[in-house]
Amino acid sequence: MMVRLWGVRGSIPTPVSNEDIERKLFVALRGAAGVDLADEAAVRSYVASLPVHVRGGWGGNTTCVEVRTAAGDVLIIDAGSGLRRLGESLLGGDFGRGQGHAVMLFTHTHWDHIQGWPFFGPLFIPGNRFDVYAGHDDIEDRLRYQMSPRFFPVPLEVMGATKTFHHITGDLELFEGRMKVRPLTLDHPGDAYAFRIEADGHSFVMATDGEYKELVGDYWRKYVDFYREADVLVFDAQYTLREALVEKQNWGHSSAMIGIDLAADANVGTIVMVHHEPTYNDEKIKQIFDDAMRYLDRLPANERPKVVVGYEGLTVRLDP
Amino acid sequence: MKLEVGGDSQVVVVAVEGRIDAYTAPEVEQKLTAAVDGRAVLLDLSATDYISSAGLRVMITLGKRSRAEHFAMRLCGLQPSVLEVFEIAGFTQLFEISESREVALAELAAA
Helix, strand or coil, rough: CEEEEEEHHHCCCCCCCCCHHHHHHHHHCCCCCCCCCHHHHHHHHHHHHHHHHCCCCCCCCCEEEECCCCCCCCCEEECHHHHHHHHHHHHHCCCCCCCCEEEEEECCCCCCHHHHHHHHHHHHHHCEEEEECCCCCCCCHHHHHHHHCCCCCCCHCCCCCCCEEEEEECCCHHHHEEEEEEEEECCCCCEEEEEEEEEEEEEEEEEEECCCCCHHHHHHHHHHHHHCCCEEEEEEECCCCHHHHHHHHCCCCHHHHHHHCCCCCCCCCEEEEEEECCCCCCHHHHHHHHHHHHHCCCCCCCHHEEECCCCCCEECCCCC | CCCEEEEECCCCEEEEEEEEEECHHHHHHHHHHCCCCCCCEEEEEHHHHHHHHHHHHHHHHHHHHHHHHHHCCECCCHHHHHHHHHCCCCCCCCEEEECHHHHHHHHHHHH
16 A cells, blocks of 8 residues: 655645745755855755755645555545645546546545645546445535636536545445545544554554544544554644643644644554644644654653654655 | 542642653543642642653643643653653643742642
């Protein structure tokens, strides 16, 4: 199974500002003392050695995750603005010839999880097939509404691919049984759903847009059980702990510190932090997760999950 | 985790020993809730060697109650590793924290 992140930003697409680019250039150039700038290979090596937030950034596109099985099955979770570039990538294969099939899961339909849908090229090519699943029973209406004339010039009907909409009412078996999906409701305004995906002998949990209103008891254990032993957990870490518990309580998001505690209790292999706060620049996000790593270091070594800060293009491969 | 409640007519002192995490926080919160009676509350964490987000949430809950019911609340004796968690979480600005129980009691008496 392969998991690739195409959008990791929360709430609204967040392009890098000119000021941010200037700052990155400044940091990179200051660090280049001693690098032979006339030597192309040395420069490439130096650039490659820079941390993600300096040589590029965590990414400004909103939520979209691609999952592929060893058999080539394509699962897409959420249609944030990251979906547009995933679409461009897919057009190079079967989807460009009208021969593609994918399953799409929606965690929920807040804007940052659907706004890429109208710009997803493979949907406009007849012959492609999409099975669209959501825990909300009116997913077709919601996507159609987004494309009504008041909000978008092209209606859903113009999308020539075959689209079949499904309401998730329990566990799913997809791709002739090669993938199993289990949903769990997350605390989020209007409800969002986490998905536990089992394929190729591995488990991956997508758990974005979730607040943890209790950090103890049966409430806590419900999530620990759902995340238990997952190879990879993609987790909503939009806020600092103080924001999650105090300033932005009931806004429907979580923090890296809560994620680390959940992952440790559930014996998760790797937790990937996503849904980065749009008002924070790359340096601030780096600082928040540096702090989270200090928190992680306080756990006994054998209880620590691997913690990764999600960025656009991050690809996790789980060998069969 | 062990918890002791003591104090005098002015201050209830709650001392917590061991871990405050997802599995011990409910007992800490329950005993704190029972101990609060309008006197100032001093939470002595000098024997607390670990605190998780669940433990920090207990502090937040008590802090909200202290503001709503107008009683003083103070923490004291945080071990460096516990203090670091408060700092990481940005909680050192939310609470009055004293180095030791003696200092905290003096500060509460002077308040």
